Amino acid sequence: MIQLVKGTKDIYGVEVKAWQKIEEKMRRICETFGIGEIRTPAFEFTELFVRGVGETTDIVQKEMYTFTDDGDRSLTLRPEGTAGAVRAYIEHGMHNQAQPTKLYYISPTFRCENTQAGRQRQFHQFGVEMLGSYSAAQDAEAISVAATLLKEMGVHGVELRMNSLGCPECRSRYNKELRHFIGANLDKLCPTCKERFEKNPLRVLDCKEESCQAVIADAPSVLDCLDEECTAHFQKVQDILTEMGIPFTIDPKIVRGLDYYTRTVFEFVSDGLTVCGGGRYDMLVEECGGKPTGAVGFGLGIERLMMILEKQNGALVDNPQRDVYIGSMGETGLLKAQGLTLALRKDGIRADCDTVERSVKAQMKYANKIGAKYAVILGESELESGQVELKEMETGEKEQIALQDLQTILESKLKA
Ligand code: ATP
Numbered sequence: 305m306i307q308l309v310k311g312t313k314d315i316y317g318v319e320v321k322a323w324q325k326i327e328e329k330m331r332r333i334c335e336t337f338g339i340g341e342i343r344t345p346a347f348e349f350t351e352l353f354v355r356g357v358g359e360t361t362d363i364v365q366k367e368m369y370t371f372t373d374d375g376d377r378s379l380t381l382r383p384e385g386t387a388g389a390v391r392a393y394i395e396h397g398m399h400n401q402a403q404p405t406k407l408y409y410i411s412p413t414f415r416c417e418n419t420q421a422g423r424q425r426q427f428h429q430f431g432v433e434m435l436g437s438y439s440a441a442q443d444a445e446a447i448s449v450a451a452t453l454l455k456e457m458g459v460h461g462v463e464l465r466m467n468s469l470g471c472p473e474c475r476s477r478y479n480k481e482l483r484h485f486i487g488a489n490l491d492k493l494c495p496t497c498k499e500r501f502e503k504n505p506l507r508v509l510d511c512k513e514e515s516c517q518a519v520i521a522d523a524p525s526v527l528d529c530l531d532e533e534c535t536a537h538f539q540k541v542q543d544i545l546t547e548m549g550i551p552f553t554i555d556p557k558i559v560r561g562l563d564y565y566t567r568t569v570f571e572f573v574s575d576g577l578t579v580c581g582g583g584r585y586d587m588l589v590e591e592c593g594g595k596p597t598g599a600v601g602f603g604l605g606i607e608r609l610m611m612i613l614e615k616q617n618g619a620l621v622d623n624p625q626r627d628v629y630i631g632s633m634g635e636t637g638l639l640k641a642q643g644l645t646l647a648l649r650k651d652g653i654r655a656d657c658d659t660v661e662r663s664v665k666a667q668m669k670y671a672n673k674i675g676a677k678y679a680v681i682l683g684e685s686e687l688e689s690g691q692v693e694l695k696e697m698e699t700g701e702k703e704q705i706a707l708q709d710l711q712t713i714l715e716s717k718l719k720a
């Protein structure tokens with residue numbers, strides 16, 4: 305028996321129903337926000353992610369599924385959604401349409417990480433990208449999509465944390481200060497951070513090693529290094545969120561795991577688990593070969609959202625529902641039941657019938673199991689007389705009706 309790969313999951317049964325509901329909510333919310341769906345390929349040229357996500361990030365350094373195809377090209381399975389969306393934005397000249405361009409995706413995402421609760425190798429992201437604006441209003445709009453979704457899902461105790469990394473100038477100022485601070489504590493850092501220290505000291509703030517966390521606890525705040533414009537931008541984001549009634553806290557330690565962020569970065573955290581992370585990425589479109597374009601977006605992990613919901617609402621319970629079960633007895637009964645069932649289905653009624661050739665008793669047991677609301681049995685005598693007994697499964701109540709009226713009667717009962 306070949307089993308599934310570590311860090312992957314089959315989603316089926318009651319769980320897939322919950323997924324469908326969430327996806328429906330995401331699509332509906334995006335519709336109200338004027339965000340159109342984009343479906344990009346599951347793999348891209350490796351270079352896109354190296355450039356887009358950043359060479360010093362965990363993702364690029366150790367988490368990518370990279371392979372060489374028969375043309376000796378290096379390809380990588382999507383480890384995040386933004387780079388692909390940005391590539392598509394440039395490639396199809398979306399900047400020529402009315403701006404901003406607002407895109408969303410719900411897609412499998414691949415990272416070769418150590419698996420543990422909330423950390424898989426294939427997981428799913430609901431992502432939103434808004435391209436074509438430098439305004440703080442765009443940051444707030446993006447954040448409000450995630451806030452709306454989490455609220456509609458009934459997730460409670462989720463906290464929005466924000467920070468600003470400033471523009472590249474502010475950032476290089478801060479990097480200098482940070483390098484100075486960390487340099488004095490270099491011996492206490494993990495080996496990866498010792499390497500990062502030179503290239504990108506900001507990454508140390510995002511390290512999950514306890515030793516590194518202890519060092520950076522007293523690190524200088526990036527917010528003290530922001531210039532006037534970046535400070536004003538961040539303030540405006542906060543003012544708009546307040547106007548929108550979306551609560552938040554400021555956390556100067558948030559840098560997020562991707563190198564492309566500028567100015568606003570944010571995450572939604574529930575019980576210490578980050579369910580959604582995002583921010584502004586004003587340099588990325590240019591970095592990927594497009595014109596300078598302001599942009600902001602986020603990625604929300606659907607498995608993590610599921611984990612939080614299950615923790616808050618308890619395990620999912622299945623209550624299957626079918627409208628009607630068309631049972632049968634004998635050869636002619638079986639034949640007629642198949643035809644009738646398809647006719648009902650064509651009319652939108654969730655009908656089922658016997659396709660296993662079970663006994664009538666076993667059929668009724670089955671009808672119960674699949675949650676049929678009504679059932680009839682078609683046998684010789686019913687077909688001859690044209691009369692059937694319509695049984696309401698829950699109450700056991702029976703009603704004699706003409707077979708030819710079955711559909712109309714069912715329709716009116718189901719509507720009620
Ligand atoms: P973390 O700090 O938890 O590693 P990250 O910074 O790598 O997160 P992002 O790259 O911003 O996360 O991805 C956005 C969201 O995708 C996360 O907030 C999380 O919900 C989800 N996510 C990221 N990695 C995984 C994973 N390996 N398994 C499941 N969900 C994930």
Ligand code: MG
Nearest residue numbers: 362363417561
């Ligand atoms: Mg990560």
